[in-house]
Amino acid sequence: MIDFHTHILPNIDDGAKNLSFSAKMMDLEIIDGVTTIFLTPHIFYSKDFFLTCKKVKQTFDCFCQKFQGKKVEFLLGGEIFYTDILFDALHQQQLITLNQSRYILLEFNLHYELENVDNALDDLLANGFIPILAHPERYNYFTISRLEELKSRGILFQLDASSFFGDFGKKAKKLSHQLMAKDCVDIIASDCHSIEKRGPNLKKALTYVSKKFGVTAARRIFETNANHLLQKIKESAKTVPLS
Numbered sequence: 720m721i722d723f724h725t726h727i728l729p730n731i732d733d734g735a736k737n738l739s740f741s742a743k744m745m746d747l748e749i750i751d752g753v754t755t756i757f758l759t760p761h762i763f764y765s766k767d768f769f770l771t772c773k774k775v776k777q778t779f780d781c782f783c784q785k786f787q788g789k790k791v792e793f794l795l796g797g798e799i800f801y802t803d804i805l806f807d808a809l810h811q812q813q814l815i816t817l818n819q820s821r822y823i824l825l826e827f828n829l830h831y832e833l834e835n836v837d838n839a840l841d842d843l844l845a846n847g848f849i850p851i852l853a854h855p856e857r858y859n860y861f862t863i864s865r866l867e868e869l870k871s872r873g874i875l876f877q878l879d880a881s882s883f884f885g886d887f888g889k890k891a892k893k894l895s896h897q898l899m900a901k902d903c904v905d906i907i908a909s910d911c912h913s914i915e916k917r918g919p920n921l922k923k924a925l926t927y928v929s930k931k932f933g934v935t936a937a938r939r940i941f942e943t944n945a946n947h948l949l950q951k952i953k954e955s956a957k958t959v960p961l962s
């Protein structure tokens with residue numbers, strides 16, 4: 720399996736506190752059968768933005784060196800918090816896309832919808848980027864019809880495994896089921912932040928999706944879609960400069 724969204728990279732955000740926690744999280748991923756892990760720390764735009772990007776890259780390099788013996792592939796990414804300076808970051812070669820590909824894991828404000836979301840997504844698409852919206856089911860202002868509208872623009876949806884188990888409340892659980900029913904789910908990731916609460920849980924999600932929505936749907940998401948996306952990310956790897 721492939722985990723496209725994790726907070727395993729240590730000492731960057733609210734994920735792994737140190738390398739020892741990272742190692743434990745990674746071991747849980749490996750036990751689950753995960754073979755490729757994207758390390759996607761939160762990237763917020765603040766006065767420390769450029770320092771954060773530098774730290775993320777340095778930490779990723781150390782991380783890969785430290786864990787090179789593990790039978791798992793590590794790829795760098797970021798969970799980019801959307802603001803309108805996203806294109807500035809891109810032009811300054813500081814936008815951490817997934818493996819420096821054209822695919823961007825994007826997160827919106829969880830509590831209120833920004834006015835220019837549609838234009839921003841269209842701009843990204845027009846410039847050859849493919850936004851992957853992180854956990855669309857968790858934004859409490861989105862309805863299923865609004866999400867369908869966003870999806871129809873050509874973006875991808877990544878659901879959090881924990882949403883299916885009710886960890887983010889009833890609305891997120893309901894939306895995750897509705898999105899599955901409407902065939903709007905591209906990939907499911909763990910978005911893991913720790914070892915137990917919000918820990919790696921892709922195998923549990925695979926079992927859940929297989930039971931609730933059928934083996935065919937589960938295979939489509941966890942195998943076909945995931946492998947296809949990984950291939951696409953690798954095809955356009957290193958095309959987005961990162962200084």
Ligand SMILES: [Fe+2]
Pocket residue numbers: 724725726798853910
């Ligand atoms: Fe996340």
